[in-house]
Amino acid sequence: MTDTTLRDEPAPRLAPESIWTRLIEPRVLGPIVGAAAVALALFIIHEVTRDIHLHEIGAALRATTFATVAPAVLLTIVSFAAMSLYDVLAVRHVAPGKVPLRLASFAGLVGYGISNAIGFHVFVGGPLRYRIYQTVGLDAADVGRIVGVSVMTFSAGLAALAGTALLLDPSGVPALHLLSATDDRLIGGAVLAVLAVALLWLARGPRTITAFGWSFTLPPAGSVLVQILIGAVDIGAAAGALYLLLPADVAPGYAAFLLIFVAAIIAGIVSHAPGGLGVLEAGVLLGLGAGARPDVVAALVVFRVVYYFLPLALAALAYLAFEAWRARLAVGSAAGHAFALTRRIIPPIVAALVFLGGVVLLVSGNTPAEVARTSWLSGVLPLPFAEASHLLASLTGLLLIVLSRGLYRKMATARLMVIALLLAGAAFSMLKGVDWEEAGLLVAIAAVLYIYRAAFYRRGDWRSFRPTPTWIALMAIVVVSLTLIGFLAYRHVDYQADLWWRFSWSGDAPRFLRATLATGAAAAAIAIDALINRPARRQPTSRVHVPAQVRTILAGCAGTQPNVALLGDKSFILSDDGKAFIMYSVAGSSWITMGDPVGERKPAAGLIWRFAEAADRAGAKAVFYAVQPQFLPEYLDLGLAILKIGEVARVDLKDFTLAGAPRQPLRYAHGRAEREGLVFAIIDKADIPEALPQLRAVSDDWLAGKTGHEKGFSLGRFDEPYMKEFDCAVLRKDGEIVAFANLWRGGDGQELSIDLMRYRHGVSKVMMDALFVHIMLYGREAGYRWFNLGAAPLAGLADHPLASTWNRVGTFIFRRGDEFYNFAGLRAFKQKFDPVWTPQYIASPGGIGMPRALIDVTTLISGSPMGVLKR
Numbered sequence: 001m002t003d004t005t006l007r008d009e010p011a012p013r014l015a016p017e018s019i020w021t022r023l024i025e026p027r028v029l030g031p032i033v034g035a036a037a038v039a040l041a042l043f044i045i046h047e048v049t050r051d052i053h054l055h056e057i058g059a060a061l062r063a064t065t066f067a068t069v070a071p072a073v074l075l076t077i078v079s080f081a082a083m084s085l086y087d088v089l090a091v092r093h094v095a096p097g098k099v100p101l102r103l104a105s106f107a108g109l110v111g112y113g114i115s116n117a118i119g120f121h122v123f124v125g126g127p128l129r130y131r132i133y134q135t136v137g138l139d140a141a142d143v144g145r146i147v148g149v150s151v152m153t154f155s156a157g158l159a160a161l162a163g164t165a166l167l168l169d170p171s172g173v174p175a176l177h178l179l180s181a182t183d184d185r186l187i188g189g190a191v192l193a194v195l196a197v198a199l200l201w202l203a204r205g206p207r208t209i210t211a212f213g214w215s216f217t218l219p220p221a222g223s224v225l226v227q228i229l230i231g232a233v234d235i236g237a238a239a240g241a242l243y244l245l246l247p248a249d250v251a252p253g254y255a256a257f258l259l260i261f262v263a264a265i266i267a268g269i270v271s272h273a274p275g276g277l278g279v280l281e282a283g284v285l286l287g288l289g290a291g292a293r294p295d296v297v298a299a300l301v302v303f304r305v306v307y308y309f310l311p312l313a314l315a316a317l318a319y320l321a322f323e324a325w326r327a328r329l330a331v332g333s334a335a336g337h338a339f340a341l342t343r344r345i346i347p348p349i350v351a352a353l354v355f356l357g358g359v360v361l362l363v364s365g366n367t368p369a370e371v372a373r374t375s376w377l378s379g380v381l382p383l384p385f386a387e388a389s390h391l392l393a394s395l396t397g398l399l400l401i402v403l404s405r406g407l408y409r410k411m412a413t414a415r416l417m418v419i420a421l422l423l424a425g426a427a428f429s430m431l432k433g434v435d436w437e438e439a440g441l442l443v444a445i446a447a448v449l450y451i452y453r454a455a456f457y458r459r460g461d462w463r464s465f466r467p468t469p470t471w472i473a474l475m476a477i478v479v480v481s482l483t484l485i486g487f488l489a490y491r492h493v494d495y496q497a498d499l500w501w502r503f504s505w506s507g508d509a510p511r512f513l514r515a516t517l518a519t520g521a522a523a524a525a526i527a528i529d530a531l532i533n534r535p536a537r538r539q540p541t542s543r544v545h546v547p548a549q550v551r552t553i554l555a556g557c558a559g560t561q562p563n564v565a566l567l568g569d570k571s572f573i574l575s576d577d578g579k580a581f582i583m584y585s586v587a588g589s590s591w592i593t594m595g596d597p598v599g600e601r602k603p604a605a606g607l608i609w610r611f612a613e614a615a616d617r618a619g620a621k622a623v624f625y626a627v628q629p630q631f632l633p634e635y636l637d638l639g640l641a642i643l644k645i646g647e648v649a650r651v652d653l654k655d656f657t658l659a660g661a662p663r664q665p666l667r668y669a670h671g672r673a674e675r676e677g678l679v680f681a682i683i684d685k686a687d688i689p690e691a692l693p694q695l696r697a698v699s700d701d702w703l704a705g706k707t708g709h710e711k712g713f714s715l716g717r718f719d720e721p722y723m724k725e726f727d728c729a730v731l732r733k734d735g736e737i738v739a740f741a742n743l744w745r746g747g748d749g750q751e752l753s754i755d756l757m758r759y760r761h762g763v764s765k766v767m768m769d770a771l772f773v774h775i776m777l778y779g780r781e782a783g784y785r786w787f788n789l790g791a792a793p794l795a796g797l798a799d800h801p802l803a804s805t806w807n808r809v810g811t812f813i814f815r816r817g818d819e820f821y822n823f824a825g826l827r828a829f830k831q832k833f834d835p836v837w838t839p840q841y842i843a844s845p846g847g848i849g850m851p852r853a854l855i856d857v858t859t860l861i862s863g864s865p866m867g868v869l870k871r
Contacts, residue, residue, distance in 0.1 A: 031473035037271035039480045041278030046484055048282075048291030054367070054488035060298035068245060069302060075241040076307050082234035083116075084108035087129070089227055090149035093219050099136050107132040108150070110322070113315025117275045117308040132322065134846070149219065149227075156195065156224070157231015158262060161239075163191030164232075165259035199225060235262065241307055242284070245299040250290050260287035275308055277477065316352075320345055346455040351408035353445045354400050354418055359478060360438050361397030361425050365390060365515045366486030368508045369433035377434055386432050387503055387511065393428035394515035396421050398522055401475055406465050407449075407456065409619040414465065415449055415456040422446040458617045466530040479523050486512045544568050549578045553599045560744035560753035560788050561626075562598040566725045569712050570594060573611055575603035582607045585713055590844075590856040591615035592623045594714055596631050608634045623853045624843040626714060626791065632841070641846030647827075649789035649835035650751075653780040656787070656833075658773070665832060669769035673731070676764050678738070680774040683728045692720055694737040695728070702758035713860045716742065716755035729754070729775050731767060738763045739771050744788075752779040753788035772833070789830045791840055 087108030091099045111129045130143045138146075166188025203221035219227070239261040243251055251257055264283030268276020281300045290296040324345055377386065400421055406414025423446055426439040449456075467475060490509040502510040550565055550572055562583075565572070570583040580599025584591055593611065597604035608631065612622040624635060632642060658667045683691055699718040703710070710717040723742060731739040739759035745752055754775060759767045776787050844853035 031272075031469040034272035034274060035473035035476040035480075037273040038278045038477045041271070041273065041282040042480055042484045044282045045278065045285065045291075046487060048285055049297060049488075050491075051292050052294045052297060052488065053491045054485065056294035057297050057301070057488065060295040061301060063295075064245075064298065064302055069306065071244045072241040072303065072306050073310075075237045075244070076311065079234050079237035079241065079307070080109055080112065080311060082230050082237065083112040085230050086150040086153045086227075086234075087111070087146060089153065089219075089223065089230070090146040093149055093223065094145040095138055095142050098138065099133065103132065103136065106318070106322075110315045110319050113311040114319070117312035128319065153227040153231045154234070155231075156228045157233075157235055158265070159191055160195060160228050160232050161235050161258060162262045163188045163195070165255045165262065167192065168255040195228065235265070238307060242299070242303045245303050245306075246288075247293070247295050247299070250288055250293060250296055252288075257288075260284060263287065274474070274477065277304075278481070320348065346452045347408055347410045350445070350448055350452065350455075351404045353448070354407055354422070355404040357422060357425065357442050357445050358397040358400030358404065359482070360441065361393050361400070361429070362478070362482045362519070363485065364429065364433075364435055364438055365394035365397065365519075366482050366512055367489050369435075373434040374506075377431075381431065383503060389428040389431035390433075390511045391515050391518055393425060393432055394519045395522055396425040396428060398475070398479070398519050400425065401478060402467055402471075402526060403465060405467060405471050409458060409464075410456050411458045411464060411619060412456045413459070415453070419446045419449050422449070458619045464619065466533065467526065469531065472527045472530060475523055476527070479519060483516055483520075486516060544571055547572060547574065547581075549574050550581050550583075553579065553581055554747060556747040557598055558746050558748050558750055560746050560751050561595055563726070563744040564594060564714065564716060564755070565598070567712065567716055567722055568719070573607060573614065575599070575607055577603055580604040580607055582611050584611070585860055586620070587860040588852070588856040589620050590623045590853055591618070591620045592625050592713075592853075592857055592860055593627075594625060596624070596627045601630075605631065605634050608638070612638055621845050621849060621853065623845075623857065625857050627841050627843055629839060629841075632843075635843035638843075639845075640843040641850055643842050643844070643850060644839055645842050646791045646840050647837040648791045648840050649830040649833070649837055651776060651787040651789060651833045651835045653752075653776060653784055653787050656776055656780055658777075662834065666769060666773050669766040670773045672766050673764065673770035673774075676766075677733050678731045678764060678767070678770060679733070680771075680778075681730055681732065682743075682778065683730055685724060685727050688724050688726075688728060691728070691730075691737065692723065695723065695740055698737055698740055698760055699756075699758045701760045705761050711861050715861065718756065718758075723756075726755075729771065729778070731759075731771055731774075733763060739767045741771060741775065743775070746784075746786075749783060751786040751788055752782075752784040753790070768829075769832075776833070787833075789833060789835055 084105040085108070087104045088101055091101075091104040107129045110132065114128060129146065130138075133143050133146070166184045168188075199221045202218060202224055218224075236258065239258050240254070242261065243254060243257050246257075261284070264280045264287065265276065267283050268279040271279045273279045281297075281304075284300060285291050285296065288296065374386075400418065403414050403418050403421070407418060422442045426442040426446075429435040429439040429442065490512060546566055546568065554562055554565065564570075565581075565583045570585050572581050572583055574581045580597050580603040582593050582597045583595075584593045586592070591611070591614070597607045597611075608624070615622040622638070622640075624631075624640070626645070627635070628648075635642060657663065658670060688695075696718065703718075716722060726742040726744065729741045729743055730737045739757075741754040741757040743752065744755055752775070757768070757771065759771075764770070772789075779787050842853065842857070844850055
């Protein structure tokens with residue numbers, strides 16, 4: 001297989017200003033803000049607990065009894081049961097009768113169990129819910145509405161509880177001492193009054209919110225009231241779980257504590273901190289004024305475990321079981337079941353274990369070693385070996401956290417590197433303090449990775465391990481959190497400059513400082529490299545060599561669209577017999593083909609599967625863009641979703657004439673062009689170099705009247721090597737070229753088309769029509785059967801209440817999108833030639849994968865998701 005891929009080439013270098021622009025993108029800035037919020041919250045915790053030592057917190061944790069924890073666990077169950085009802089109520093409103101209530105409850109428990117601990121409920125819980133709800137036929141839009149109703153329920157419950165708490169017991173909240181009790185009650189009453197007015201408004205009849213042509217019917221008043229009550233139960237039970245864990249002498253009345261808890265929850269949401277980590281704890285400590293109480297910190301730790309980590313673990317196991325069930329249904333044979341389960345279940349489990357192994361090494365490096373073990377070790381090992389092992393163990397832990405993402409992506413190289421790091425980490429654990437427990441854990445994880453080799457099959461190089469912004473944020477949160485544990489453990493140490501250079505068997509604090517510095521520096525270097533050198537879109541000037549076999553196949557190809565392969569911005573995969581090829585480019589997490597495979601049908605159909613396998617091995621999704629109906633069975637067999645994106649117009653030149661009333665506008669354009677002195681000619685491609693200066697001048701004038709810029713991938717651009725590939729049709733006035741279009745010719749002489757069509761402004765109002773008419777008449781005389789007018793985006797989509805959400809969105813954009821792009825006008829122009837319309841599709845992973853694929857395609861064509869709307 002010949003494969004010239006974008007992955008094998010160095011990423012384009014960006015200008016310095018481009019780097020800063022990319023750093024403030026929402027997908028980068030959001031995780032950075034979240035990590036910064038956690039770091040700030042942990043610093044606040046460090047400051048307000050400056051008199052607390054880690055061993056005091058440990059003693060308080062050991063003193064925690066089952067009798068104290070059991071009620072908190074029961075209230076956690078109540079809280080999550082209420083959360084599951086969010087989805088039940090939302091499903092009854094959004095998709096009545098379509099979803100079994102037990103499935104809705106399961107989706108709510110899993111979605112909230114995971115997103116509660118990770119954060120970003122919409123972006124984490126939404127995709128999880130979609131995976132569950134798509135089993136009963138709901139689309140992404142339905143899931144979005146379900147998530148929207150759930151968020152509304154949570155928000156209404158939060159507001160109701162905050163208003164009630166302010167109304168009942170404002171004097172018990174230290175944080176509100178700046179306001180009088182009367183002011184607090186007025187605020188609480190106002191919040192409840194707003195909710196009451198909203199209920200009365202909904203009670204007067206069905207209410208619908210309309211925005212941008214889309215309507216969302218609000219639930220009736222009775223349903224909203226139930227939602228508010230369920231939200232109140234959820235948040236009230238969560239607050240109650242923490243309230244019961246706190247020492248009795250520090251907690252105020254429940255109503256006052258409820259307000260502190262609600263404020264801490266809101267602060268966590270606003271901060272974007274994952275699961276409110278650190279922000280919740282800092283809010284409660286500040287609200288209670290209990291920073292000097294180790295038992296309060298211990299209660300917060302227990303609450304984090306009971307309310308966040310335990311549900312996270314159970315929800316993750318439930319979701320993995322669900323995925324196993326899906327895999328079992330999708331594969332027929334027993335061997336197929338095992339293979340599918342291995343590929344789907346093992347990578348996330350092992351990735352989580354490796355991440356845990358990294359955390360264990362970092363925790364071990366930031367806490368005192370067992371005195372008895374180090375005393376024994378000092379008699380058999382030189383001190384420098386122990387010091388180096390301590391430092392290397394912490395760095396190994398950091399690398400395991402970074403590489404665990406590669407395991408989640410099923411990368412073979414990550415597996416080999418992680419096995420080596422796990423074994424090295426086990427050796428370092430023994431050499432630094434005879435920590436045989438953690439060494440055994442690391443060796444066991446390495447054994448699992450060795451056994452399940454088949455689950456990690458994707459290829460990749462060192463660039464593939466660069467963490468995403470989200471992973472960088474997670475890495476930063478782990479490092480900062482574990483550093484706080486280290487400072488808590490060594491609170492009694494007098495930090496002085498010479499502490500960095502103290503080396504002794506009892507020097508745990510100096511080792512902690514050196515390991516922290518090295519780990520922080522390594523983490524910062526990894527993060528900076530990943531943020532600056534994130535994969536960039538190929539620049540238009542970067543050309544890819546077009547193999548000779550591709551040119552040979554194009555020479556015999558019936559259609560004209562495959563000529564875009566000569567643009568030089570795509571990579572190619574050729575069949576073994578050299579009779580078919582696929583052209584594609586990479587954007588985001590997608591490998592995107594331009595059209596169907598080109599060449600003989602049998603090898604072309606085989607290339608579809610080989611391309612999908614190659615994309616999967618690279619950790620990407622296969623997307624087939626602008627495809628025709630002929631290969632739809634193969635795309636469906638791949639399990640891809642098929643989405644209509646427009647129609648292609650082709651004119652039958654055999655019957656094309658300027659005679660008759662319907663062609664009067666074309667006759668007028670043809671005649672007026674002649675009267676205005678516009679002369680049509682065909683420039684042979686051998687003579688194009690001589691005409692290039694005039695052609696470029698026309699192109700530059702045309703581009704100057706546009707708000708966008710040169711596009712690519714599916715459309716040609718003015719590039720001199722590309723222009724030299726084709727003959728060119730021109731209109732001249734007074735001997736100067738004023739309009740041109742390069743000609744695409746089908747290899748079998750059946751189809752003619754154009755790619756670029758550009759003209760000077762202000763010369764004539766009929767140049768476009770006249771040039772098209774001249775080219776079609778030329779094609780008819782030359783014996784061509786068809787003239788391809790190209791695609792009309794979003795044309796021909798179904799406009800019916802029962803149509804898919806995409807069809808309704810596309811129809812809306814087609815009808816009302818002229819402000820951005822003349823969709824309807826483009827189709828109307830092509831309709832003047834009375835063409836035959838053929839549907840055009842995109843085949844990509846369904847559900848959440850479809851909008852991601854569309855974003856990647858538009859980024860590839862236009863440089864950004866919104867660039868395609870610029871004329």
